[in-house]
Amino acid sequence: DQQVKQNSPSLSVQEGRISILNCDYTNSMFxxxxxxKKYPAEGPTFLISISSIKDKNEDGRFTVFLNKSAKHLSLxxxxxxxxxxxxxxxxxxxxxxxKVTFGTGTKxxxxx
Amino acid sequence: xxxxxxxxxxxILKIGQSMTLQCTQDMNHNYMYWYRQDPGMGLKxxxxxxxxxxxxKGEVPNGYNVSRSTTEDxxxxxxxxxxxxxSVYFCASRDRGRLxxxxxxxxxxxxxxxx
Numbered sequence: 001d002q003q004v005k006q007n008s009p010s011l012s013v014q015e016g017r018i019s020i021l022n023c024d025y026t027n028s029m030f031x032x033x034x035x036x037k038k039y040p041a042e043g044p045t046f047l048i049s050i051s052s053i054k055d056k057n058e059d060g061r062f063t064v065f066l067n068k069s070a071k072h073l074s075l076x077x078x079x080x081x082x083x084x085x086x087x088x089x090x091x092x093x094x095x096x097x098x099k100v101t102f103g104t105g106t107k108x109x110x111x112x
Numbered sequence: 113x114x115x116x117x118x119x120x121x122x123x124i125l126k127i128g129q130s131m132t133l134q135c136t137q138d139m140n141h142n143y144m145y146w147y148r149q150d151p152g153m154g155l156k157x158x159x160x161x162x163x164x165x166x167x168x169k170g171e172v173p174n175g176y177n178v179s180r181s182t183t184e185d186x187x188x189x190x191x192x193x194x195x196x197x198x199s200v201y202f203c204a205s206r207d208r209g210r211l212x213x214x215x216x217x218x219x220x221x222x223x224x225x226x227x
Contacts, residue, residue, distance in 0.1 A: 043218030
């Protein structure tokens with residue numbers, strides 16, 4: 001029962017172009033959505049989040065879009081940089097003390 | 113500010129051995145978590161704690177135990193190591209966040225192999 005799905009295991013993008021990472025979820029109780037970035041041999045680090053009351057949140061080069069009716073969110077990185085090459089995890093939670101459910105990750109490669 | 117510190121970074125165990133994975137955080141966070149990550153998979157929650165003295169099972173608790181005697185420390189115990197427990201283990205913590213949901217801070221992981 002995979003409640004958070006990242007259907008693209010990998011993505012390659014040219015430096016300077018836009019990277020779009022997608023995530024789908026099934027649980028209507030999810031209220032907060034987060035993106036984490038992970039480099040090899042390190043733990044995930046928080047990147048950006050969005051509450052279910054919003055449809056967009058922006059932080060510098062990173063923007064997350066939420067489409068609640070489609071149960072879909074996406075992370076846009078513009079412009080992409082080689083240092084963005086990492087695995088990106090989508091995560092969702094009902095909030096409060098409740099657990100966070102993670103997707104399986106998308107490995108982004110930004111080609112110089 | 114060290115954040116979340118996990119020890120050891122690597123360990124090889126024989127089947128049937130036991131060990132404790134250590135996790136400590138210096139951010140005074142109420143919530144702490146243990147996850148495992150298998151190749152090509154997301155993070156699966158093993159156990160979590162909402163405060164000292166309070167722990168609860170996650171999705172995959174079998175074969176593990178935890179304790180939370182202090183706010184800072186949240187050790188994970190493997191009693192009888194099995195090959196299926198070969199994985200990378202991550203500890204995380206987060207603040208309760210009264211107004212805004214606070215994200216988790218992760219340690220760098222413990223890579224455990226059981227042979």
